[in-house]
Amino acid sequence: MKSVEEMIAEARQTIVGHTPAEAQRRVAEEGALLVDIRDVRELEREGVLPDAHHAPRGMLEFWIDPKSEYHKPVFAEDREFVFY
Numbered sequence: 001m002k003s004v005e006e007m008i009a010e011a012r013q014t015i016v017g018h019t020p021a022e023a024q025r026r027v028a029e030e031g032a033l034l035v036d037i038r039d040v041r042e043l044e045r046e047g048v049l050p051d052a053h054h055a056p057r058g059m060l061e062f063w064i065d066p067k068s069e070y071h072k073p074v075f076a077e078d079r080e081f082v083f084y
Contacts, residue, residue, distance in 0.1 A: 023082045027051075032080040 002010075018026065026032035034052040036043070037060060048054070053074060055063050060083075062070040075081070 018082060023084070026080060026082060030080065032082050033074070033077070035081050035083045037083055 023032070023034065027034055034049055036048060036052045036054045037057040038046075038054075039056065043054065055072070055075075059070065062068045063072040064075045065071060066076055
């Protein structure tokens with residue numbers, strides 16, 4: 001079994017981080033979709049970004065997997081997703 005540190009190291013090899021300005025540019029110019037993975041209580045407390053799609057972190061893998069009964073079609077779109 002892999003350690004948490006090993007899993008994080010592997011993920012960082014494929015994840016691209018963006019500054020807020022770069023994320024905004026990708027949305028505006030390239031059609032990327034912002035995906036807010038915060039808890040509902042955080043959304044209520046801190047507010048939401050206009051046009052962002054909410055996907056609770058605990059359901060993310062289920063919503064993304066096309067074989068899951070919980071799959072959401074938005075995640076089958078051919079576009080970049082910027083998770084925050």
